[in-house]
Amino acid sequence: MALVTISLDQLVDGKPATPEHARNWCARLESGDILFFPQSPIPFTADDLAFLRGQQQTDSSLHKNIAYKPNIDKLSGLDAKSANPADVERLHAIMRGYSQHVVSFLTGFLAPYRAQWRLDYASFRPLEEQNRDLPLRRRNDLLHTDAFPTRPTHGARILRFFNNVHPTRTRDWVVSDPFAQTVRQFAPAQIAPHPGTTTTRAGKSLARALGLGKAIPSIKRTPYDDFMMRFHNFLKENEQYQSHTARYPWQFPAGSSWMVYTDTVPHAVLAGQYAIEQTFLVEPQALVQPETSPLRILERLAGAPLI
Numbered sequence: 001m002a003l004v005t006i007s008l009d010q011l012v013d014g015k016p017a018t019p020e021h022a023r024n025w026c027a028r029l030e031s032g033d034i035l036f037f038p039q040s041p042i043p044f045t046a047d048d049l050a051f052l053r054g055q056q057q058t059d060s061s062l063h064k065n066i067a068y069k070p071n072i073d074k075l076s077g078l079d080a081k082s083a084n085p086a087d088v089e090r091l092h093a094i095m096r097g098y099s100q101h102v103v104s105f106l107t108g109f110l111a112p113y114r115a116q117w118r119l120d121y122a123s124f125r126p127l128e129e130q131n132r133d134l135p136l137r138r139r140n141d142l143l144h145t146d147a148f149p150t151r152p153t154h155g156a157r158i159l160r161f162f163n164n165v166h167p168t169r170t171r172d173w174v175v176s177d178p179f180a181q182t183v184r185q186f187a188p189a190q191i192a193p194h195p196g197t198t199t200t201r202a203g204k205s206l207a208r209a210l211g212l213g214k215a216i217p218s219i220k221r222t223p224y225d226d227f228m229m230r231f232h233n234f235l236k237e238n239e240q241y242q243s244h245t246a247r248y249p250w251q252f253p254a255g256s257s258w259m260v261y262t263d264t265v266p267h268a269v270l271a272g273q274y275a276i277e278q279t280f281l282v283e284p285q286a287l288v289q290p291e292t293s294p295l296r297i298l299e300r301l302a303g304a305p306l307i
């Protein structure tokens, strides 16, 4: 895996210079590279940045991870009772604007996807990531691939676009080898389910073969979603994996942007404060090299469809 640095002067009106460039960048993302923009293509006003940086890590006002749901234009994750209504309104407007700018940029930049994605949440992360006291499965400083407990993707891939909006500090990540390598490292030979099993059985078999515990009950979750959720938990809980897998540190400077398929690239956030992010669920049919997707990798291992 690699960090692919893209400067804005490589773009023409915010878009790749040629269709080949666009396709290549999609392919790099899908195979587990990170696309890095030293200078963010997303505009922020000085006033908006000052407002975001003014949000302190207290329990008394705007706090924790604040989510913006673009499809219903709602903000959540803040303490509505103690937050100042004017601040809430301001944050709502900033998040709405951010989400719209990222969508507009990626509609051009990732043109081969033809916007075949489901727009997921945006989030604002005002807390210092170093030494956060969180339950193990919610810790950001342990390497993991992303899966959402309440929002199964049904095979769509999780693409996240980040901005470090801290005035001076880097956002410090560690990443590891992409999904294809990681899953094979832990997958035993007997992973393939028996021929003729149902897709549900195939998924259960797969999870059992990996020793990933009991099924997490959810009628809306496909075997693929079940596996991805268990794999997220398994990686965080696996000391052997955390201490012995390859670790590649990246420090994203203040003012930069980066994007990555976080269901493919194991990642951890070690330090940093003030990040903002928009998530996309990219449909399988939009991918330029679907064979590298976690869904296809797992289906090949399982020998059965998983969605």
Ligand SMILES: [Fe+2]
Binding pocket: 144, 145, 146, 262, 267
């Ligand atoms: Fe994550």
